[in-house]
Amino acid sequence: MKLYNEHDPAPNPRRVRIFMKEKGIDISLVHTPITKRAHKSPEHLARNPLGQLPVLELDDGTCISESVTICRFLEDLHPEPNLFGRDAKERANVDMWIRRIEFRLMTPVGQIWVHTHPFTAAVATATMGKQFTDYGEANRKIVDSACHLFDKELGNRQFFAADRYTVADIVAQSTFDFARFIGVDIPENATHLRAWYDRVSARPSATFDVPEALLAAARSARG
Ligand SMILES: N[C@@H](CCC(=O)N[C@@H](CS)C(=O)NCC(=O)O)C(=O)O
Structure with a gap:
């Protein structure tokens, strides 16, 4: 898995990085600089047609965007510590x-x-x-x-x-x-x-x- 990421202060990629730290998950980060418009490149638009970050790319090529959706997906793979609610x-x-x-x-x-x-x-x-x-x-x-x-x-x-x-x-x-x-x-x-x-x-x-x-x-x- 890879996380297409932007450095701080970008808030949405940071959500996923905080979530990963809380869970102890290690995923390789691919810096996609917004200032260089890398998020609007044809390669990135193929990952996320909105041209936004973060995007989680799975090993089979599936791309998941939306920070909370990515976190929810990671919670399913790594249920503990629970961060989305137990009941x-x-x-x-x-x-x-x-x-x-x-x-x-x-x-x-x-x-x-x-x-x-x-x-x-x-x-x-x-x-x-x-x-x-x-x-x-x-x-x-x-x-x-x-x-x-x-x-x-x-x-x-x-x-x-x-x-x-x-x-x-x-x-x-x-x-x-x-x-x-x-x-x-x-x-x-x-x-x-x-x-x-x-x-x-x-x-x-x-x-x-x-x-x-x-x-x-x-x-x-x-x-
Ligand atoms: N709802 C999305 C928002 C994503 C978003 O707006 N990301 C910013 C970086 S923090 C971005 O890519 N901005 C560039 C743009 O919208 O063109 C999420 O939660 O991931």
Whole structure:
């Protein structure tokens, strides 16, 4: 098996790498640099017609994309430690939280990235004619309200979907780290969410290795 991968801060490949570390799975990584448009090459489009990362290629050539789908596939092959839920109720909770995190947090963070960040200006202009900065900025409110919803929930338990770490925490963690990279922080007063963030960031799987030069470029590009 091979995982077509991109380095940090790309959040979606990172989800799979965190998941692999939590499970102790070793899969060879193939660096597919987005900055060189390797994800839009004919070879990669044959693996994933959306031209996105990550993609898991099986030994028989089957290609699986979508980070959560790849994780679910790996869970079937390596059931322990369990990260998707042990029974129907846990599995439903994990799935419910993944969907909430994807739609209420990842989607608006993505819109802020695409419509306000200088790094994406050229791609936004090529695909949509321009960056719709007002729309991008408006998404900050949606992120803020998601953070307060999550904060309230995390006042009642240690992790997103259960009283133990699951893949829902991985989806949230990778999204929050990417959000911070683009200048969107967890609100100061979301203290339960901040405590959760510190908890998951302390795990050995949580390495986030964005080169200092890239962090500095992102900071200075934002002004
Ligand atoms: N829903 C997909 C999203 C994949 C995705 O957006 N990946 C980013 C890298 S983090 C990408 O390939 N972006 C380039 C593009 O969309 O053209 C997943 O969970 O894997």
